[in-house]
Amino acid sequence: MFSIGEFSKLTGLTVKTLRFYHEQNLLLPSRVDGQSGYRYYSEDKIEIARMISTLRELEFTISDIHEILSQYDDEADILQYVEQHLDFISQRMKQDRLTIQSLRKILNKEKEAMKMMQAAGFEMQEKEIESLLVAGIRMKGRYCDCGKGFAELGKKVGRYMHGKPMMLCYDTEYREEDANYEVCFPVNEKCRSRNIEGVSVRELPAGKCLSLLHRGPYDELRRSYEVLMRIVNERNLELEEFSREIYIKGPGIIFRGNPKKYLTEIQLFYK
């Protein structure tokens, strides 16, 4: 006969846990001293304790263990419990996988944005941009409706996405209404052969551009455009058909309402 402390050391279960299992009628002491209330465990309880810890390590609930131990004595008899439990754990793992995906997405998004910021700074730069495969949806109307376009694009080609969302602006001057633009995502090669309704997949040509990183809400973008346009005029550059806006950091997954930290790269291509 072992005292509860000795039995605890033998089985690896804490004294508290042993008392709890006693209360739950899961692992009864062999004898309880009537006067002192001390619990005493005989050797044959060790095997039961081992079974219980094994089942707990497999994350069975106490009530499952209760049923299993009181009704069966062979693994073949509890296959339905095991299968059910396997389903349960698999379910949880699936959920965790999704959670991890989302968390990774947040991390990657922010880390990329930080890298971009450090690399670029907030000065105007002249850049040589390589050609870029994109999928886009042409839009007409207000700029602020672009969200719908991005949502649709996300549904249709989200899985091929390979870079930050962009906008191609076909207007030569700012328009409140009836603007002419295209929302698009850089996509990977798998998307090239796809023919998706309403979506244009094509390669944007390489070229030279003036680039400026804009920090702040979208309705202040005009100021950055003005800065760039002054330079264009000074240098007498001839602009290409459309400019690009690259949304390096927009509304986050968690925090959406702080446009002060939005980060947008404007690229004005010239010939």
Add this chain to the structure above:
Amino acid sequence: MFSIGEFSKLTGLTVKTLRFYHEQNLLLPSRVDGQSGYRYYSEDKIEIARMISTLRELEFTISDIHEILSQYDDEADILQYVEQHLDFISQRMKQDRLTIQSLRKILNKEKEAMKMMQAAGFEMQEKEIESLLVAGIRMKGRYCDCGKGFAELGKKVGRYMHGKPMMLCYDTEYREEDANYEVCFPVNEKCRSRNIEGVSVRELPAGKCLSLLHRGPYDELRRSYEVLMRIVNERNLELEEFSREIYIKGPGIIFRGNPKKYLTEIQLFYK
């Protein structure tokens, strides 16, 4: 201003949850009627509620959310929280993966054993056995010491294991002590090229045998051997150097103490 019920429908959070978040100072109503105690939420609380649900979906704790919302307003600021949380979830997933592995192992073991039992029945059979790649450790001593051998074998070649554990018995008669046997595992081809100290990897030749399924504890195996030996003598068969015991079902991972359900196949090879 929305009543708690309306706000609940808008946000997808239950009324109970909203009251709980109020109690936790996480999502305060915009106004609480002094007399009736009714909670009223203004529109700007919707965004906060969305953030909270998003964070809860990502399985952040209430206290994490509290810190996050009260101190920060941009995803870049909470990267350390996200990373830490990612670690935590990954850890849990890793644990779950192990649990699932163990549960699958139990299922597979039992299902294989059941298949074998149904296929074989408990009659003596004549079988043609194909050649079999095994890894084995030669033992001398008592049969009941074979557990140590299997443990060592499991450590050294467990990852190549490809079938039920077996024993090769080199004795022509039963010996209590000083028995001469070899514990072994069938292994896959990856093991063939390995040179592992103390372990012999080789191909057991194909051949004909008398096979009998024995159900019950190992110390009753002799009875089944006797049954087989009578037939050997009747037919005047000449036996090969060693017989095989295949442990189709032995002590389980959970239940170990019911040898009545153990299942062992005895194979006596003859020329």
Add this chain to the structure above:
DNA sequence: TTTACGGTCTACACCAACGGGAGAGTCAAC
């Protein structure tokens, strides 16, 4: 015999994130 010290006892509170239900009060429409 007393005292010290460690082991053990019961009983209660606590964790996380709510859900259920009782009993009472409130709001808005008819």
Add this chain to the structure above:
DNA sequence: GTTGACTCTCCCGTTGGTGTAGACCGTAAA
């Protein structure tokens, strides 16, 4: 005024234990 839907507070239950307080027990040294 009444009805029915809504809301309030308060308390309990969940899961698998852990932490703590205050009392009791057992054994050995002084």
